[in-house]
Amino acid sequence: MKNSTSHTSGLAKTLSLPHIVALYIGAVIGSGVLLIPGMAAEMAGPASVLAWLFMAILVLPMAITMGLLSARHPSSGGVSTYVRMAFGDRYGNMVGWFFLLSVPIGAPIVAVTASHYVAVLLQWSQLQVYLAAGLILGSVVLMNVFGLKVASRVQTVVVSLIVAILVIAVLAALPHASASHFTPFAPNGWLSVVQVAGLLFWCFIGWEAVTHLSEEFVDPEKNAVRGVLWSACIVALLYFAVALMTVATHSYGEGRSEASLSVMVQLSFGPIGGWIVSVTALFICVAAANAYISAASRIAYALAQEGTAPRWFGRLHSKYGTPVGGLLFLSICFFIVLFVLAMGWIDLARLIQFPNATFFATYIGGCLAGVRLLKNSRYGRIAAWTSLIVTGGLYPFLGWSALYPLVIAGVLLIWENWQRKAS
Secondary structure, three states: OOOOOOOOOOOOOOEOHHHHHHHHHHHHOOOHHHHHHHHHHHHHHHHHHHHHHHHHHHHHHHHHHHHHHHHHOOOOOOHHHHHHHHHOHHHHHHHHHHHHOOHHHHHHHHHHHHHHHHHHHHOOOHHHHHHHHHHHHHHHHHHHHOOHHHHHHHHHHHHHHHHHHHHHHHHHHHHHOOHHHHOOOOOOOOHHHHHHHHHHHHHHOOOOHHHHHHHHEOOHHHHHHHHHHHHHHHHHHHHHHHHHHHHHOOOOOOOOHHHHHHHHHHHHHOOHHHHHHHHHHHHHHHHHHHHHHHHHHHHHHHHHHHOOOOHHHHOOOOOOOOOHHHHHHHHHHHHHHHHHHHOOOOOHHHHOHHHHHHHHHHHHHHHHHHHHHOOOOHHHHHHHHHHHHHHHHHHHHHHHHHHHHHHHHHHHHHHHHHHHHHO
16 A cells, blocks of 8 residues: 555544645744844845855755655654654654654744744733743644644635735835845855855755644645645745845845844835734744644654653544644643743743754754655655755754754663663
């Protein structure tokens, strides 16, 4: 039988092509679209648009690799299943834990980012910011309890609004664009363009998340690849258009770079533009949190099925068949992380480095698996090798956070040896 999975589960096939596209877009377009275009333009000047174009093309092989693996091997285990098939249970479980331990940190960061945008307009206190972040995460968890049919419909509406708002922002900026803003083209030298390309990589992470939902795709062999191609094109066009207009309107520099989208929107809409961007930020962060919480709860389920996570991680809802065990684990982690942030024990800038490192490690594992599992596909082989070279080359530049996945791997190996001795 085609498209067999490593688990026999009760997960229902409810995700059609539009839902898949919406989940991919929601996973990839994160808060980066609000922050990075202005920061990149400030670093490299107008030449930063070349870095955007380069990265938009370069991430296609990564998206295609994940899409092809989802089409051939749909599973709630996602990347961990592909690594398990290619290199065995030990490494598959390791990659599964990399992803699972990314989301309890990453999702609260996304929720707090959304809360901060609204807080600026409503003059909220820090306590209100974190309460709002908790409300966002709680709402997304609740949606996932009722099943992906509900969550994916909400995702489709939210992503449609995000795309519409970004398109309106770009079109509204056109009358304010000027060719004079493209000179000098590379004021900080061409090396700055290369440095910006590394920064932009973070804007395109997210393709791995939806692989964990592939077991619930309707006709995954056809829709997984179609979904990733459609969403990759939409994401690339949106990012490039926003970056291009940021430069064309010179909506960066002089302390404005981190709010460049807001600056650009206010050129046409005035102060109400601030509200537009805040609503956009909220939509973007809810969409990203939804995609990752959906994926993480299913990898928790898959790891429990493999016997490498506590059994209660694999508990399904009696009525909706959703992985409530994984959702409970995530909810506990969210509370702890939000509490730590609210107490000021660590800031967002430092905290975000940890999930970034484990996401990177997850990608490297997926690319390695793709090299082996897609070797009979010419395009799959090329895509997997290209993705592996890019991710492997950038990993050493993560700094100390690159040790986080290594610590996880070390703890898992110690746990595995202890279990072997105990038995």
